[in-house]
Amino acid sequence: MFDIQEIRSQFTILNREVNGKPLVYLDNAATSQKPDSVLKIWNDYYTELNANVHRGIHTLSQLATEEMELSRRKIQKFINAEHDFEVIFTKGTTEGLNLIAYILTQKLKKDDEIIISYLEHHSNIVPWQLLCERTGAKLRVIPIDENGILQLDYLDEFLSEKTKVVSVNQVSNALGIVNPIEEIIAKTRKNSNAYIVIDGAQSAPHFEIDVQQMDCDFFVFSGHKMYAPMGTGILYGKQEILEELPPFHGGGEMIATCSFDGTTYAGLPFKYEAGTPNVGGNIALGAAVDFIEKTGRQNIQNHENALLEYAQRQLLELENIKIYGEKAKRTGVVSFNLEGVGISSDVGMILDKMGIAVRTGHHCTQPIMDFFNIAGTVRASFAVYNTFEEIDKLVEGVKKAQKMLG
Known part of the structure:
Protein backbone atom coordinates (compact mmCIF):
# COMPACT_ATOMS: atom_id res chain seq x y z
CA MET A 1 0.00 0.00 0.00
CA PHE A 2 1.35 3.41 -1.03
CA ASP A 3 0.77 5.79 1.90
CA ILE A 4 1.89 9.31 1.01
CA GLN A 5 1.48 10.63 4.53
CA GLU A 6 3.61 7.83 5.94
CA ILE A 7 6.28 8.61 3.35
CA ARG A 8 6.18 12.32 4.14
CA SER A 9 6.53 11.56 7.84
CA GLN A 10 10.01 10.19 7.08
CA PHE A 11 11.25 13.63 5.92
CA THR A 12 11.55 15.97 8.89
CA ILE A 13 12.41 18.97 6.70
CA LEU A 14 8.93 18.87 5.13
CA ASN A 15 7.53 20.07 8.46
CA ARG A 16 9.29 23.43 8.27
CA GLU A 17 7.89 26.74 7.08
CA VAL A 18 9.37 29.15 4.55
CA ASN A 19 8.29 32.79 4.70
CA GLY A 20 5.57 31.81 7.15
CA LYS A 21 4.10 29.21 4.80
CA PRO A 22 4.38 25.41 4.83
CA LEU A 23 7.26 24.33 2.63
CA VAL A 24 6.27 23.06 -0.82
CA TYR A 25 9.50 21.61 -2.18
CA LEU A 26 9.39 21.22 -5.97
CA ASP A 27 13.10 21.47 -6.80
CA ASN A 28 13.91 17.77 -6.74
CA ALA A 29 15.70 17.71 -10.08
CA ALA A 30 18.31 19.96 -8.45
CA THR A 31 18.48 17.92 -5.24
CA SER A 32 16.03 15.79 -3.31
CA GLN A 33 15.36 15.96 0.39
CA LYS A 34 16.75 13.16 2.58
CA PRO A 35 14.67 10.77 4.68
CA ASP A 36 15.46 10.47 8.36
CA SER A 37 16.70 6.91 7.84
CA VAL A 38 19.44 8.14 5.51
CA LYS A 294 11.35 -0.33 0.47
CA THR A 295 9.06 2.30 -1.05
CA GLY A 296 9.05 0.42 -4.35
CA ARG A 297 10.41 1.76 -7.59
CA GLN A 298 7.17 1.09 -9.42
CA ASN A 299 5.25 2.92 -6.69
CA ILE A 300 7.59 5.88 -7.03
CA GLN A 301 7.26 5.93 -10.80
CA ASN A 302 3.49 5.63 -10.74
CA HIS A 303 3.08 8.40 -8.15
CA GLU A 304 5.46 10.82 -9.85
CA ASN A 305 3.89 10.23 -13.27
CA ALA A 306 0.46 10.94 -11.78
CA LEU A 307 1.80 14.16 -10.26
CA LEU A 308 3.26 15.21 -13.62
CA GLU A 309 0.04 14.50 -15.48
CA TYR A 310 -1.98 16.40 -12.89
CA ALA A 311 0.41 19.37 -12.83
CA GLN A 312 0.44 19.69 -16.59
CA ARG A 313 -3.34 19.46 -16.83
CA GLN A 314 -3.86 22.10 -14.12
CA LEU A 315 -1.26 24.50 -15.52
CA LEU A 316 -2.60 24.25 -19.07
CA GLU A 317 -5.99 25.42 -17.83
CA LEU A 318 -4.35 28.79 -17.19
CA GLU A 319 -4.08 31.33 -19.96
CA ASN A 320 -0.81 32.26 -21.69
CA ILE A 321 1.28 29.43 -20.34
CA LYS A 322 3.88 27.54 -22.34
CA ILE A 323 5.09 24.08 -21.25
CA TYR A 324 8.27 22.94 -22.95
CA GLY A 325 8.33 19.35 -24.14
CA GLU A 326 4.58 19.12 -23.54
CA LYS A 327 4.05 16.43 -26.19
CA ALA A 328 7.16 14.39 -25.36
CA LYS A 329 7.38 11.40 -23.04
CA ARG A 330 8.50 12.87 -19.72
CA THR A 331 9.05 12.08 -16.08
CA GLY A 332 9.31 14.14 -12.93
CA VAL A 333 9.50 17.63 -14.45
CA VAL A 334 7.22 20.33 -15.79
CA SER A 335 9.18 23.23 -17.28
CA PHE A 336 7.17 26.30 -18.24
CA ASN A 337 6.96 30.04 -18.77
CA LEU A 338 4.19 32.60 -18.48
CA GLU A 339 4.03 34.14 -21.93
CA GLY A 340 4.41 37.89 -21.87
CA VAL A 341 4.85 37.92 -18.10
CA GLY A 342 8.20 38.90 -16.65
CA ILE A 343 11.12 36.47 -16.51
CA SER A 344 11.34 33.09 -14.86
CA SER A 345 13.20 34.38 -11.80
CA ASP A 346 10.41 36.89 -11.10
CA VAL A 347 7.92 34.03 -11.02
CA GLY A 348 10.25 31.99 -8.82
CA MET A 349 10.59 34.80 -6.27
CA ILE A 350 6.83 35.22 -6.00
CA LEU A 351 6.41 31.48 -5.49
CA ASP A 352 9.13 31.51 -2.83
CA LYS A 353 7.18 34.11 -0.85
CA MET A 354 4.41 31.52 -0.76
CA GLY A 355 6.78 28.82 0.52
CA ILE A 356 7.03 27.12 -2.87
CA ALA A 357 10.53 26.10 -3.99
CA VAL A 358 11.03 25.78 -7.74
CA ARG A 359 14.08 26.22 -9.96
CA THR A 360 14.35 29.07 -12.45
CA GLY A 361 16.89 29.95 -15.12
CA HIS A 362 18.68 27.88 -17.75
CA HIS A 363 19.19 24.78 -15.55
CA CYS A 364 22.77 24.34 -16.84
CA THR A 365 21.32 23.65 -20.30
CA GLN A 366 21.93 26.87 -22.20
CA PRO A 367 21.77 25.21 -25.65
CA ILE A 368 18.19 24.11 -24.94
CA MET A 369 17.24 27.63 -23.93
CA ASP A 370 18.94 29.04 -27.04
CA PHE A 371 16.96 26.59 -29.18
CA PHE A 372 13.67 27.87 -27.74
CA ASN A 373 14.97 31.47 -27.80
CA ILE A 374 14.37 31.98 -24.09
CA ALA A 375 16.56 32.96 -21.14
CA GLY A 376 15.19 30.23 -18.89
CA THR A 377 12.12 28.47 -17.55
CA VAL A 378 10.30 27.85 -14.30
CA ARG A 379 10.90 24.20 -13.45
CA ALA A 380 8.80 22.26 -10.97
CA SER A 381 10.21 18.80 -10.35
CA PHE A 382 8.68 16.03 -8.29
CA ALA A 383 9.72 13.35 -5.83
CA VAL A 384 7.89 10.56 -4.06
CA TYR A 385 6.91 12.81 -1.11
CA ASN A 386 5.12 15.45 -3.20
CA THR A 387 1.32 15.66 -3.18
CA PHE A 388 -1.50 16.77 -5.43
CA GLU A 389 -2.33 19.45 -2.84
CA GLU A 390 1.14 20.88 -3.32
CA ILE A 391 0.52 21.11 -7.04
CA ASP A 392 -2.70 22.97 -6.32
CA LYS A 393 -0.62 25.45 -4.30
CA LEU A 394 1.82 25.76 -7.19
CA VAL A 395 -1.03 26.57 -9.59
CA GLU A 396 -2.41 29.17 -7.19
CA GLY A 397 1.05 30.67 -6.95
CA VAL A 398 1.35 30.84 -10.74
CA LYS A 399 -2.03 32.58 -10.90
CA LYS A 400 -0.79 35.13 -8.38
CA ALA A 401 2.38 35.68 -10.40
CA GLN A 402 0.30 36.28 -13.52
CA LYS A 403 -1.72 38.95 -11.72
CA MET A 404 1.33 40.64 -10.18
CA LEU A 405 3.51 40.59 -13.29
CA GLY A 406 0.93 40.87 -16.07
Whole structure:
Protein backbone atom coordinates (compact mmCIF):
# COMPACT_ATOMS: atom_id res chain seq x y z
CA MET A 1 0.00 0.00 0.00
CA PHE A 2 1.35 3.41 -1.03
CA ASP A 3 0.77 5.79 1.90
CA ILE A 4 1.89 9.31 1.01
CA GLN A 5 1.48 10.63 4.53
CA GLU A 6 3.61 7.83 5.94
CA ILE A 7 6.28 8.61 3.35
CA ARG A 8 6.18 12.32 4.14
CA SER A 9 6.53 11.56 7.84
CA GLN A 10 10.01 10.19 7.08
CA PHE A 11 11.25 13.63 5.92
CA THR A 12 11.55 15.97 8.89
CA ILE A 13 12.41 18.97 6.70
CA LEU A 14 8.93 18.87 5.13
CA ASN A 15 7.53 20.07 8.46
CA ARG A 16 9.29 23.43 8.27
CA GLU A 17 7.89 26.74 7.08
CA VAL A 18 9.37 29.15 4.55
CA ASN A 19 8.29 32.79 4.70
CA GLY A 20 5.57 31.81 7.15
CA LYS A 21 4.10 29.21 4.80
CA PRO A 22 4.38 25.41 4.83
CA LEU A 23 7.26 24.33 2.63
CA VAL A 24 6.27 23.06 -0.82
CA TYR A 25 9.50 21.61 -2.18
CA LEU A 26 9.39 21.22 -5.97
CA ASP A 27 13.10 21.47 -6.80
CA ASN A 28 13.91 17.77 -6.74
CA ALA A 29 15.70 17.71 -10.08
CA ALA A 30 18.31 19.96 -8.45
CA THR A 31 18.48 17.92 -5.24
CA SER A 32 16.03 15.79 -3.31
CA GLN A 33 15.36 15.96 0.39
CA LYS A 34 16.75 13.16 2.58
CA PRO A 35 14.67 10.77 4.68
CA ASP A 36 15.46 10.47 8.36
CA SER A 37 16.70 6.91 7.84
CA VAL A 38 19.44 8.14 5.51
CA LEU A 39 20.41 11.00 7.82
CA LYS A 40 20.58 8.57 10.75
CA ILE A 41 22.97 6.27 8.90
CA TRP A 42 25.14 9.23 7.93
CA ASN A 43 25.16 10.50 11.53
CA ASP A 44 25.82 7.02 12.93
CA TYR A 45 28.96 6.73 10.84
CA TYR A 46 30.44 9.91 12.31
CA THR A 47 29.33 9.21 15.88
CA GLU A 48 30.05 5.46 16.03
CA LEU A 49 32.32 4.32 13.17
CA ASN A 50 34.42 7.28 12.03
CA ALA A 51 37.61 5.81 10.55
CA ASN A 52 39.31 5.56 7.19
CA VAL A 53 38.47 2.50 5.12
CA HIS A 54 40.56 -0.30 3.59
CA ARG A 55 43.68 0.84 5.43
CA GLY A 56 43.41 -0.22 9.04
CA ILE A 57 43.38 -3.41 11.04
CA HIS A 58 41.64 -1.77 13.98
CA THR A 59 37.97 -2.39 14.66
CA LEU A 60 36.52 0.95 13.53
CA SER A 61 38.34 0.80 10.21
CA GLN A 62 37.18 -2.75 9.63
CA LEU A 63 33.56 -1.89 10.47
CA ALA A 64 33.56 1.24 8.30
CA THR A 65 35.02 -0.76 5.41
CA GLU A 66 32.35 -3.43 5.77
CA GLU A 67 29.58 -0.83 5.74
CA MET A 68 30.92 0.99 2.67
CA GLU A 69 31.43 -2.23 0.74
CA LEU A 70 27.92 -3.34 1.72
CA SER A 71 26.68 -0.08 0.21
CA ARG A 72 28.60 -0.83 -2.99
CA ARG A 73 26.86 -4.19 -3.24
CA LYS A 74 23.46 -2.59 -2.68
CA ILE A 75 24.16 -0.21 -5.57
CA GLN A 76 25.38 -3.09 -7.73
CA LYS A 77 22.00 -4.75 -7.25
CA PHE A 78 20.16 -1.42 -7.69
CA ILE A 79 21.55 -0.97 -11.22
CA ASN A 80 22.02 -4.70 -11.91
CA ALA A 81 25.76 -4.48 -12.57
CA GLU A 82 27.40 -7.85 -13.13
CA HIS A 83 30.15 -7.24 -10.54
CA ASP A 84 30.37 -5.04 -7.45
CA PHE A 85 33.83 -3.84 -8.54
CA GLU A 86 32.24 -2.24 -11.61
CA VAL A 87 30.65 0.26 -9.19
CA ILE A 88 32.99 3.22 -8.58
CA PHE A 89 32.20 5.80 -5.89
CA THR A 90 32.45 9.42 -7.12
CA LYS A 91 31.38 12.88 -5.95
CA GLY A 92 28.51 12.86 -8.43
CA THR A 93 27.52 12.78 -12.08
CA THR A 94 29.80 15.64 -13.07
CA GLU A 95 32.90 13.94 -11.68
CA GLY A 96 31.88 10.66 -13.29
CA LEU A 97 31.55 12.24 -16.73
CA ASN A 98 34.84 14.11 -16.37
CA LEU A 99 36.53 10.89 -15.27
CA ILE A 100 35.30 9.05 -18.37
CA ALA A 101 36.28 11.85 -20.74
CA TYR A 102 39.76 11.98 -19.22
CA ILE A 103 40.53 8.26 -19.27
CA LEU A 104 39.34 8.00 -22.89
CA THR A 105 41.91 10.58 -24.04
CA GLN A 106 44.32 7.95 -25.36
CA LYS A 107 41.54 6.32 -27.36
CA LEU A 108 40.84 9.34 -29.56
CA LYS A 109 42.84 11.09 -32.25
CA LYS A 110 42.43 14.02 -34.62
CA ASP A 111 39.16 14.01 -36.60
CA ASP A 112 37.57 11.25 -34.51
CA GLU A 113 34.03 12.14 -33.49
CA ILE A 114 32.03 12.36 -30.27
CA ILE A 115 28.23 12.42 -30.44
CA ILE A 116 26.08 14.09 -27.78
CA SER A 117 22.62 15.63 -27.94
CA TYR A 118 21.00 19.04 -27.66
CA LEU A 119 19.34 17.91 -24.43
CA GLU A 120 22.52 17.56 -22.39
CA HIS A 121 23.40 19.21 -19.10
CA HIS A 122 26.60 21.26 -19.28
CA SER A 123 28.35 18.42 -17.43
CA ASN A 124 27.73 16.19 -20.46
CA ILE A 125 28.94 18.87 -22.89
CA VAL A 126 32.02 20.56 -21.44
CA PRO A 127 34.09 17.41 -20.61
CA TRP A 128 33.70 16.28 -24.24
CA GLN A 129 34.66 19.72 -25.53
CA LEU A 130 37.79 19.51 -23.38
CA LEU A 131 38.49 16.04 -24.79
CA CYS A 132 38.15 17.46 -28.30
CA GLU A 133 40.64 20.19 -27.41
CA ARG A 134 43.12 17.57 -26.13
CA THR A 135 42.83 15.24 -29.09
CA GLY A 136 41.60 17.17 -32.12
CA ALA A 137 38.38 15.17 -32.17
CA LYS A 138 35.11 16.78 -33.29
CA LEU A 139 31.81 17.13 -31.47
CA ARG A 140 28.55 16.30 -33.25
CA VAL A 141 25.17 17.14 -31.71
CA ILE A 142 21.86 15.34 -32.26
CA PRO A 143 19.25 18.11 -32.75
CA ILE A 144 15.77 18.35 -31.24
CA ASP A 145 12.42 19.38 -32.69
CA GLU A 146 9.97 21.96 -31.35
CA ASN A 147 8.77 19.43 -28.75
CA GLY A 148 12.28 18.78 -27.48
CA ILE A 149 12.34 15.29 -29.01
CA LEU A 150 15.67 14.03 -30.32
CA GLN A 151 15.86 13.70 -34.10
CA LEU A 152 17.48 10.28 -34.35
CA ASP A 153 17.71 10.38 -38.15
CA TYR A 154 20.72 12.60 -37.51
CA LEU A 155 22.26 9.92 -35.31
CA ASP A 156 22.02 7.51 -38.25
CA GLU A 157 23.76 10.12 -40.39
CA PHE A 158 26.47 10.86 -37.80
CA LEU A 159 27.46 7.30 -36.87
CA SER A 160 30.54 6.01 -38.67
CA GLU A 161 33.93 4.42 -38.09
CA LYS A 162 35.05 7.85 -36.86
CA THR A 163 32.56 7.74 -33.97
CA LYS A 164 34.44 6.94 -30.77
CA VAL A 165 31.98 8.11 -28.07
CA VAL A 166 28.20 8.51 -27.86
CA SER A 167 27.12 10.20 -24.62
CA VAL A 168 23.49 11.09 -23.87
CA ASN A 169 21.28 11.52 -20.86
CA GLN A 170 18.45 9.12 -20.15
CA VAL A 171 16.24 11.94 -18.88
CA SER A 172 16.63 15.67 -19.55
CA ASN A 173 17.07 17.66 -16.35
CA ALA A 174 15.62 20.81 -17.92
CA LEU A 175 12.53 19.34 -19.59
CA GLY A 176 12.09 15.89 -18.04
CA ILE A 177 12.06 14.27 -21.49
CA VAL A 178 12.79 10.53 -21.43
CA ASN A 179 15.16 9.78 -24.27
CA PRO A 180 14.96 6.50 -26.25
CA ILE A 181 18.34 5.25 -25.10
CA GLU A 182 17.56 1.65 -26.05
CA GLU A 183 17.20 2.79 -29.65
CA ILE A 184 20.26 5.03 -29.41
CA ILE A 185 22.37 2.19 -28.02
CA ALA A 186 21.11 -0.28 -30.65
CA LYS A 187 21.91 2.13 -33.49
CA THR A 188 25.34 2.83 -32.04
CA ARG A 189 26.21 -0.85 -31.61
CA LYS A 190 25.10 -1.58 -35.18
CA ASN A 191 27.00 1.24 -36.87
CA SER A 192 30.13 1.89 -34.80
CA ASN A 193 32.49 0.60 -32.11
CA ALA A 194 31.95 3.70 -29.98
CA TYR A 195 31.95 3.79 -26.20
CA ILE A 196 28.40 4.43 -24.96
CA VAL A 197 27.99 6.72 -21.95
CA ILE A 198 24.61 7.25 -20.26
CA ASP A 199 23.99 10.15 -17.87
CA GLY A 200 21.49 8.73 -15.39
CA ALA A 201 21.36 11.67 -12.98
CA GLN A 202 17.66 12.23 -13.65
CA SER A 203 16.63 8.63 -14.27
CA ALA A 204 18.12 6.74 -11.33
CA PRO A 205 15.74 8.46 -8.83
CA HIS A 206 12.64 7.77 -10.90
CA PHE A 207 12.63 4.31 -12.45
CA GLU A 208 14.39 0.97 -12.63
CA ILE A 209 17.90 0.83 -14.06
CA ASP A 210 19.43 -2.31 -15.58
CA VAL A 211 22.86 -1.57 -17.01
CA GLN A 212 23.34 -5.10 -18.32
CA GLN A 213 20.09 -5.08 -20.28
CA MET A 214 20.83 -1.52 -21.39
CA ASP A 215 24.27 -2.62 -22.65
CA CYS A 216 25.92 0.73 -22.01
CA ASP A 217 29.66 0.92 -21.40
CA PHE A 218 29.36 3.57 -18.69
CA PHE A 219 26.47 4.82 -16.54
CA VAL A 220 26.75 7.72 -14.09
CA PHE A 221 24.42 9.21 -11.50
CA SER A 222 24.37 11.35 -8.37
CA GLY A 223 23.32 10.35 -4.88
CA HIS A 224 21.95 13.72 -3.85
CA LYS A 225 19.14 13.57 -6.43
CA MET A 226 17.97 10.20 -5.07
CA TYR A 227 17.60 10.91 -1.34
CA ALA A 228 21.31 10.54 -0.43
CA PRO A 229 23.79 13.17 0.82
CA MET A 230 25.50 15.62 -1.49
CA GLY A 231 28.98 14.75 -2.67
CA THR A 232 28.04 11.17 -3.52
CA GLY A 233 27.67 9.46 -6.85
CA ILE A 234 28.39 6.39 -8.91
CA LEU A 235 30.26 5.57 -12.07
CA TYR A 236 29.44 2.16 -13.49
CA GLY A 237 31.79 0.80 -16.14
CA LYS A 238 32.14 -2.58 -17.76
CA GLN A 239 34.93 -4.60 -16.21
CA GLU A 240 36.98 -5.14 -19.37
CA ILE A 241 36.86 -1.45 -20.26
CA LEU A 242 37.81 -0.15 -16.81
CA GLU A 243 40.65 -2.65 -16.56
CA GLU A 244 42.09 -1.52 -19.89
CA LEU A 245 41.86 2.25 -19.38
CA PRO A 246 44.25 4.34 -17.23
CA PRO A 247 43.50 5.82 -13.79
CA PHE A 248 41.96 9.24 -13.31
CA HIS A 249 43.60 10.48 -10.10
CA GLY A 250 46.83 9.31 -8.55
CA GLY A 251 47.46 8.87 -4.83
CA GLY A 252 46.60 6.57 -1.98
CA GLU A 253 44.36 3.53 -2.38
CA MET A 254 44.71 3.28 -6.18
CA ILE A 255 48.18 1.70 -6.15
CA ALA A 256 49.32 -1.89 -6.01
CA THR A 257 52.97 -0.94 -5.59
CA CYS A 258 54.64 2.47 -5.58
CA SER A 259 58.33 3.33 -5.85
CA PHE A 260 60.38 6.09 -7.40
CA ASP A 261 61.06 3.75 -10.30
CA GLY A 262 57.38 3.40 -11.11
CA THR A 263 53.92 2.50 -9.87
CA THR A 264 51.53 -0.33 -10.56
CA TYR A 265 47.83 0.13 -10.08
CA ALA A 266 45.31 -1.58 -7.85
CA GLY A 267 42.53 -3.67 -9.25
CA LEU A 268 38.94 -2.50 -9.59
CA PRO A 269 37.26 -0.60 -8.07
CA PHE A 270 40.18 0.95 -6.17
CA LYS A 271 42.08 1.91 -9.33
CA TYR A 272 39.54 4.74 -9.72
CA GLU A 273 39.06 5.64 -6.05
CA ALA A 274 42.23 7.53 -5.15
CA GLY A 275 42.36 9.23 -1.77
CA THR A 276 40.05 9.17 1.21
CA PRO A 277 36.48 8.60 0.03
CA ASN A 278 33.31 10.20 1.35
CA VAL A 279 32.79 7.21 3.61
CA GLY A 280 29.76 8.48 5.53
CA GLY A 281 28.10 9.71 2.34
CA ASN A 282 28.80 6.47 0.50
CA ILE A 283 27.31 4.41 3.32
CA ALA A 284 24.28 6.72 3.38
CA LEU A 285 23.89 6.26 -0.39
CA GLY A 286 23.30 2.59 0.35
CA ALA A 287 20.65 3.64 2.88
CA ALA A 288 18.99 5.77 0.18
CA VAL A 289 18.85 2.69 -2.04
CA ASP A 290 17.19 0.86 0.87
CA PHE A 291 14.60 3.64 1.13
CA ILE A 292 13.84 3.48 -2.60
CA GLU A 293 13.58 -0.30 -2.61
CA LYS A 294 11.35 -0.33 0.47
CA THR A 295 9.06 2.30 -1.05
CA GLY A 296 9.05 0.42 -4.35
CA ARG A 297 10.41 1.76 -7.59
CA GLN A 298 7.17 1.09 -9.42
CA ASN A 299 5.25 2.92 -6.69
CA ILE A 300 7.59 5.88 -7.03
CA GLN A 301 7.26 5.93 -10.80
CA ASN A 302 3.49 5.63 -10.74
CA HIS A 303 3.08 8.40 -8.15
CA GLU A 304 5.46 10.82 -9.85
CA ASN A 305 3.89 10.23 -13.27
CA ALA A 306 0.46 10.94 -11.78
CA LEU A 307 1.80 14.16 -10.26
CA LEU A 308 3.26 15.21 -13.62
CA GLU A 309 0.04 14.50 -15.48
CA TYR A 310 -1.98 16.40 -12.89
CA ALA A 311 0.41 19.37 -12.83
CA GLN A 312 0.44 19.69 -16.59
CA ARG A 313 -3.34 19.46 -16.83
CA GLN A 314 -3.86 22.10 -14.12
CA LEU A 315 -1.26 24.50 -15.52
CA LEU A 316 -2.60 24.25 -19.07
CA GLU A 317 -5.99 25.42 -17.83
CA LEU A 318 -4.35 28.79 -17.19
CA GLU A 319 -4.08 31.33 -19.96
CA ASN A 320 -0.81 32.26 -21.69
CA ILE A 321 1.28 29.43 -20.34
CA LYS A 322 3.88 27.54 -22.34
CA ILE A 323 5.09 24.08 -21.25
CA TYR A 324 8.27 22.94 -22.95
CA GLY A 325 8.33 19.35 -24.14
CA GLU A 326 4.58 19.12 -23.54
CA LYS A 327 4.05 16.43 -26.19
CA ALA A 328 7.16 14.39 -25.36
CA LYS A 329 7.38 11.40 -23.04
CA ARG A 330 8.50 12.87 -19.72
CA THR A 331 9.05 12.08 -16.08
CA GLY A 332 9.31 14.14 -12.93
CA VAL A 333 9.50 17.63 -14.45
CA VAL A 334 7.22 20.33 -15.79
CA SER A 335 9.18 23.23 -17.28
CA PHE A 336 7.17 26.30 -18.24
CA ASN A 337 6.96 30.04 -18.77
CA LEU A 338 4.19 32.60 -18.48
CA GLU A 339 4.03 34.14 -21.93
CA GLY A 340 4.41 37.89 -21.87
CA VAL A 341 4.85 37.92 -18.10
CA GLY A 342 8.20 38.90 -16.65
CA ILE A 343 11.12 36.47 -16.51
CA SER A 344 11.34 33.09 -14.86
CA SER A 345 13.20 34.38 -11.80
CA ASP A 346 10.41 36.89 -11.10
CA VAL A 347 7.92 34.03 -11.02
CA GLY A 348 10.25 31.99 -8.82
CA MET A 349 10.59 34.80 -6.27
CA ILE A 350 6.83 35.22 -6.00
CA LEU A 351 6.41 31.48 -5.49
CA ASP A 352 9.13 31.51 -2.83
CA LYS A 353 7.18 34.11 -0.85
CA MET A 354 4.41 31.52 -0.76
CA GLY A 355 6.78 28.82 0.52
CA ILE A 356 7.03 27.12 -2.87
CA ALA A 357 10.53 26.10 -3.99
CA VAL A 358 11.03 25.78 -7.74
CA ARG A 359 14.08 26.22 -9.96
CA THR A 360 14.35 29.07 -12.45
CA GLY A 361 16.89 29.95 -15.12
CA HIS A 362 18.68 27.88 -17.75
CA HIS A 363 19.19 24.78 -15.55
CA CYS A 364 22.77 24.34 -16.84
CA THR A 365 21.32 23.65 -20.30
CA GLN A 366 21.93 26.87 -22.20
CA PRO A 367 21.77 25.21 -25.65
CA ILE A 368 18.19 24.11 -24.94
CA MET A 369 17.24 27.63 -23.93
CA ASP A 370 18.94 29.04 -27.04
CA PHE A 371 16.96 26.59 -29.18
CA PHE A 372 13.67 27.87 -27.74
CA ASN A 373 14.97 31.47 -27.80
CA ILE A 374 14.37 31.98 -24.09
CA ALA A 375 16.56 32.96 -21.14
CA GLY A 376 15.19 30.23 -18.89
CA THR A 377 12.12 28.47 -17.55
CA VAL A 378 10.30 27.85 -14.30
CA ARG A 379 10.90 24.20 -13.45
CA ALA A 380 8.80 22.26 -10.97
CA SER A 381 10.21 18.80 -10.35
CA PHE A 382 8.68 16.03 -8.29
CA ALA A 383 9.72 13.35 -5.83
CA VAL A 384 7.89 10.56 -4.06
CA TYR A 385 6.91 12.81 -1.11
CA ASN A 386 5.12 15.45 -3.20
CA THR A 387 1.32 15.66 -3.18
CA PHE A 388 -1.50 16.77 -5.43
CA GLU A 389 -2.33 19.45 -2.84
CA GLU A 390 1.14 20.88 -3.32
CA ILE A 391 0.52 21.11 -7.04
CA ASP A 392 -2.70 22.97 -6.32
CA LYS A 393 -0.62 25.45 -4.30
CA LEU A 394 1.82 25.76 -7.19
CA VAL A 395 -1.03 26.57 -9.59
CA GLU A 396 -2.41 29.17 -7.19
CA GLY A 397 1.05 30.67 -6.95
CA VAL A 398 1.35 30.84 -10.74
CA LYS A 399 -2.03 32.58 -10.90
CA LYS A 400 -0.79 35.13 -8.38
CA ALA A 401 2.38 35.68 -10.40
CA GLN A 402 0.30 36.28 -13.52
CA LYS A 403 -1.72 38.95 -11.72
CA MET A 404 1.33 40.64 -10.18
CA LEU A 405 3.51 40.59 -13.29
CA GLY A 406 0.93 40.87 -16.07
